[in-house]
Amino acid sequence: MWEHFEPSLLGDWMARSQHRDAPEAYELRPTSYLREAMLSAKPFSLVGDESRFRWTVGGMHLRLRGLDGWVDSAVTDAVVRLAAELDGRQAIKGEMGLEESGAFLGVRSALGEEYWLHVNDIAPVGPGGRVTYYRSARSLEVAFHARGRSLRGRWRNPRTVAREALAAFGGELISGERLRAAFGYYEAAGYEPQDLMRPVYVVLVDQHSDGENPGWRLASVHAATDLDDTPPTAGIESVTGCA
Amino acid sequence: MPNNLRIGVGWSTHFPRRGVLNQARCRRLRYAYRAPSFVTEEMVADGSELTFLKFDEGLAISELDGTNNALASNVDFFYVASHGTCATPPQYKLILHGGEWPITGADLGVNGPSVATFDTCDLVDLKHARWKAPWETAGAQLRLLLGFASAATVAENSTRRGLEFSQKIIAGDPIAQAWLQAVHHNSYQGTDLGIAIAFGDSDKDVDWVLYDMTLGDLPCPRSTGTPVIAAEVCH
Numbered sequence: 001m002w003e004h005f006e007p008s009l010l011g012d013w014m015a016r017s018q019h020r021d022a023p024e025a026y027e028l029r030p031t032s033y034l035r036e037a038m039l040s041a042k043p044f045s046l047v048g049d050e051s052r053f054r055w056t057v058g059g060m061h062l063r064l065r066g067l068d069g070w071v072d073s074a075v076t077d078a079v080v081r082l083a084a085e086l087d088g089r090q091a092i093k094g095e096m097g098l099e100e101s102g103a104f105l106g107v108r109s110a111l112g113e114e115y116w117l118h119v120n121d122i123a124p125v126g127p128g129g130r131v132t133y134y135r136s137a138r139s140l141e142v143a144f145h146a147r148g149r150s151l152r153g154r155w156r157n158p159r160t161v162a163r164e165a166l167a168a169f170g171g172e173l174i175s176g177e178r179l180r181a182a183f184g185y186y187e188a189a190g191y192e193p194q195d196l197m198r199p200v201y202v203v204l205v206d207q208h209s210d211g212e213n214p215g216w217r218l219a220s221v222h223a224a225t226d227l228d229d230t231p232p233t234a235g236i237e238s239v240t241g242c243a
Numbered sequence: 244m245p246n247n248l249r250i251g252v253g254w255s256t257h258f259p260r261r262g263v264l265n266q267a268r269c270r271r272l273r274y275a276y277r278a279p280s281f282v283t284e285e286m287v288a289d290g291s292e293l294t295f296l297k298f299d300e301g302l303a304i305s306e307l308d309g310t311n312n313a314l315a316s317n318v319d320f321f322y323v324a325s326h327g328t329c330a331t332p333p334q335y336k337l338i339l340h341g342g343e344w345p346i347t348g349a350d351l352g353v354n355g356p357s358v359a360t361f362d363t364c365d366l367v368d369l370k371h372a373r374w375k376a377p378w379e380t381a382g383a384q385l386r387l388l389l390g391f392a393s394a395a396t397v398a399e400n401s402t403r404r405g406l407e408f409s410q411k412i413i414a415g416d417p418i419a420q421a422w423l424q425a426v427h428h429n430s431y432q433g434t435d436l437g438i439a440i441a442f443g444d445s446d447k448d449v450d451w452v453l454y455d456m457t458l459g460d461l462p463c464p465r466s467t468g469t470p471v472i473a474a475e476v477c478h
Contacts, residue, residue, distance in 0.1 A: 216270050
């Protein structure tokens with residue numbers, strides 16, 4: 001999902017990502033919409049104990065531990081089906097980058113299966129837009145917003161967006177700093193309010209620890225399209241800054 | 244049920260260094276205050292006692308490493324956000340505004356804390372065969388060490404891990420799993436490898452720490468002696 005660049009090539013990459021019509025933005029329905037739909041759908045209607053569900057501003061946590069006779073993968077699959085029925089989401093099983101994964105380091109992982117919920121064939125960049133099953137805790141985390149009215153947008157000038165993104169990191173990078181970026185829908189995590197979902201560019205800059213200096217990673221998110229009567233920070237108010 | 248724990252929190256957002264390049268390589272962490280602030284707000288509202296809250300120039304190494312004080316020893320629950328490095332593995336160093344603190348297990352857990360969270364990059368380097376070694380001297384009080392086995396993103400949204408973590412543990416979720424989920428859930432795809440390192444008297448005990456220990460169980464010191472150590476990562 002992440003593309004690596006020299007900072008001077010960020011604008012070119014953004015321009016190439018704009019080869020298609022500008023994707024729409026969407027107003028998002030409140031979590032109560034998901035809650036009502038989920039609690040009335042099998043197998044969730046069969047859980048019987050609503051205290052097992054913890055609803056947040058952007059999703060839901062379901063505790064499966066102690067629910068004997070339940071097949072966790074079937075519950076996970078049911079959420080994925082619900083996301084497809086409610087919102088036309090296409091679920092793609094997550095592939096974690098090998099760079100930061102415990103799988104090859106001999107340490108147990110808490111994670112079971114994870115599905116990213118694509119919108120019109122465009123991946124969510126995260127941190128939400130996913131259904132995550134935690135194997136160790138036997139719990140399910142759902143960070144998913146059903147969409148409401150669509151809003152047609154126009155691509156923003158890629159050079160402007162690239163300048164804006166680099167400015168967020170202080171204007172220029174120095175040797176040893178790495179820039180990565182991804183394009184997709186920004187969907188908030190379950191504990192972060194969001195009422196508009198829009199296509200964005202996420203830019204990460206990081207540095208590996210080199211003996212004298214620490215590693216670090218900063219992130220910044222930038223609207224990919226302009227919408228009428230809507231500021232470019234709408235839907236991403238809490239994520240546009242970094243440094 | 245409210246938790247009557249003693250908590251201590253701290254953070255560093257900027258790191259004065261000589262020279263422009265050195266300054267640039269130790270980036271400012273504008274949002275490092277957010278995760279510990281979320282933790283403080285939630286835990287204090289739940290009945291915990293804030294024993295100390297120190298940041299930037301107020302969070303001196305000499306107040307942590309035993310020179311003048313050992314603040315983390317006076318609390319049950321310690322949470323600090325800043326830079327950190329494992330550049331000379333397996334040794335971890337916490338980098339604060341005023342200096343660097345090379346930490347080993349011996350620095351933690353004699354009297355406290357029970358849970359220490361280092362919301363920094365690189366608490367451990369899992370590629371190093373003896374990554375557990377510095378922590379084998381941990382005092383009996385220390386049951387959980389939480390942090391990252393990778394870089395840790397510091398941004399407005401990713402630092403909500405402090406909010407999710409504290410809300411989950413207050414709701415009664417096992418602490419180690421709550422940390423791993425909060426890190427994973429607030430990160431971009433494939434980034435931020437959260438780690439929980441548990442200390443126990445036996446394999447069974449250390450599994451209990453990793454999978455079952457909640458705020459309501461603290462403090463729960465293990466016996467003295469070399470601990471059994473087990474870890475789990477978030478993905």
